[in-house]
Amino acid sequence: MADSENNSPIVHPGGMLCRLDELADPGSRPFMLRFEDGEEVEIFLVRRGDGVYGYVNFCPHQDLALQWEGESFLTPDGGRILCQAHGATFDIESGESASGPARPFGCLTKVPIEIRDGEIRLAPR
Numbered sequence: 049m050a051d052s053e054n055n056s057p058i059v060h061p062g063g064m065l066c067r068l069d070e071l072a073d074p075g076s077r078p079f080m081l082r083f084e085d086g087e088e089v090e091i092f093l094v095r096r097g098d099g100v101y102g103y104v105n106f107c108p109h110q111d112l113a114l115q116w117e118g119e120s121f122l123t124p125d126g127g128r129i130l131c132q133a134h135g136a137t138f139d140i141e142s143g144e145s146a147s148g149p150a151r152p153f154g155c156l157t158k159v160p161i162e163i164r165d166g167e168i169r170l171a172p173r
């Protein structure tokens with residue numbers, strides 16, 4: 049994996065994101081998904097227990113990236129996904145808006161992933 053301009057590892061459809069044991073529990077990590085046509089989309093993983101969930105790094109409130117500092121996408125207690133822009137929170141498992149200004153605008157966009165042999169991979173497009 050190489051680094052993109054924002055230092056997130058670049059991954060391709062079907063590619064490996066990281067190993068399950070490389071994600072803290074609870075924890076999160078950003079990646080840059082690059083398609084064959086050069087299109088790039090920022091995504092992130094969230095782990096809670098043995099569950100791992102992938103989302104596009106895009107808050108439905110004002111169409112901004114969720115994290116502004118560091119690599120954390122979680123509330124301090126690790127219980128929800130947090131948009132640091134205006135404080136909206138989202139359910140880790142479903143991506144549904146849980147509190148804050150994003151509630152009228154729906155949920156985060158899921159990224160299909162699969163875990164095989166301890167490796168977290170993007171599901172084929």
Ligand code: FES
Nearest residue numbers: 107109131134136
């Ligand atoms: S852009 Fe996410 S809460 Fe406003």
